[in-house]
Amino acid sequence: MEPTIKDVAQRAKVSTATVSRVLNGQHWVAEQTKAAVLQAVQELNYKPNAVARSLMNAQTKTLAILFPNVSDMFSGTVLSGIEDAAHERGFSVIVCKTGGGHDRTLSYLQLLAEKRVDGIIFASEVLREEYSSFVQQVRIPLVVLSGESVQPEIPTIRCNDHQAAYAATSYLIGQGHEHIGMLYGGAHETPEQNGRLTGFHEAHRDHGLVVVPEHVLCLEGFAFKDGQAGGARLLHQAKGLTAIFASSDELALGVMSAAYARGIQVPSDLSVMGFDDLPLAEMSIPPLTTVRQPLYGMGRRAATMLLDHIQDIKKLEGHAVFPTTIIERKSVRRL
Amino acid sequence: MEPTIKDVAQRAKVSTATVSRVLNGQHWVAEQTKAAVLQAVQELNYKPNAVARSLMNAQTKTLAILFPNVSDMFSGTVLSGIEDAAHERGFSVIVCKTGGGHDRTLSYLQLLAEKRVDGIIFASEVLREEYSSFVQQVRIPLVVLSGESVQPEIPTIRCNDHQAAYAATSYLIGQGHEHIGMLYGGAHETPEQNGRLTGFHEAHRDHGLVVVPEHVLCLEGFAFKDGQAGGARLLHQAKGLTAIFASSDELALGVMSAAYARGIQVPSDLSVMGFDDLPLAEMSIPPLTTVRQPLYGMGRRAATMLLDHIQDIKKLEGHAVFPTTIIERKSVRRL
DNA sequence: CTGAAAGCGCTTACAG
């Protein structure tokens, strides 16, 4: 069996209370006793049992993150930021893949509640009322990352989608494009809620351009396949397009793939612009011009907000909105 | 405060032992009492405290996975498999990003030991003697995934790299290529240990071809940047190459990017073949011909091996080697 | 500075 604090105490000829004190290093302990304890710890190769400790101080030092999917680079980059921030403060992170499924999401929430995680980050799905009330009821701090929270009192980390799409569209228009197609994912929202779509429209309006309804397509998701299918449809039904703005990088790559399949050259025949700036944006040929969301930083921030709250440094509230930048690469041509 | 088992017992007018029994459902409990308990659970909205439970049965129902990096698709796909398998059996998974760093790896191992995780999956790094002896000493079941374990007694999940590279190279040769370059990542191993390299060589030998030393390049890592730099060097120093075999998909995309930058067309001027078959392999232009490793399945298997051991279904031992397949897409041209 | 004791929220023999 693993040695316990009792074994250490015995060997060091002190009480378990003292061992605990030197290990947690708050109270004063005489140098001598301290040394004796440390030596016993060494000799026995004692590792404190964090679960017993958690039971006492009602803190598990673990955060959980819920993703619809975990194998795309979006999740990966966000997770990377979360993980770094958590690790710096001695926390672990549990990742949960909900598949966007209702039941699975709920079953995770139940599990996390039982495991008494100290905080939850809900990423990239709609935070249904049912979820948030569950979490509220078990009193676990919650932050929504880059998804729509229906309730304004729940802290949120995001970019200003509307503004970002406005800037991207204006950029395209500035490059001389007047016939721009749009592909957006988000079957869960109404068009008015979709900032990337409204930004697209407003930019047109402000530049005295009209959006042809057939030029914009609402897709199921944000994945490559969606972009491929959507791109093909758009290329077919909307002749005369000189550019397509896709609301994710994967979608944009899908469009490029669809164009490639029909012998349409990017950017000479068609300009393509993405959204996110995932690592794959610079791997594509031609490298993708896109809107950068600081995903790593957003992940860090989500974790930090939770951690600051847990460690009583700062109240959990407010909405962090991150700035977005246009990354010019090679997929957009100046007309 | 959250209701405890005591509150439930009181309200249902039974002992905590009984509550525990109905919640864990082993012993017989009279239907009546059972109903009363369940109702109390409902009314109080009681959620069992998993940490207290863990303390009793010395099981945390959590697995940990160590990756050097978490934002690439390799990790993402593997993680996806692990997560699914774990979730099906009621386990959670903690992910740790070591950055390949020695100290950070050790600090994670220490943390995981204290948290008493039930199993560890070590992915894609060299399992140093120091790590494995640490883990052995704290008696946490360990599986190495797709990395080199120095010690044969530690269970391992992998593909047969040598055989896969042999097949890939033979495929290229079969397509009429005789001047093939090779890019491999793995500064940590000797060339003889690198199966992908030895397979490349053996295929040449068996086909009566010689490998020109300048045609093969050892890179620091497996990332896009490495491939870009390596590809550029190779294209520069090795004239007359008709194909390049890269030991990862990212590396292959890097090569394609380097080729593109010099106006070399893939596959008409140069064929490129990758390794892994990550999602991005089919997103590239042209879509990448590559060697498929069943990463998702390998992740599942790693978790399942651990879980079977933990739940006493099967002893933890042996090495699972997964089959590899060549996925023909558009980046290789028949000469 | 240090120890005895209670308690965190469960589970599990042991009786009955």
Place this chain on the structure above:
DNA sequence: CTGAAAGCGCTTACAG
């Protein structure tokens, strides 16, 4: 079928 009691491995007032 059910309860009283001990115990899992820690931490933390409370005394001294």
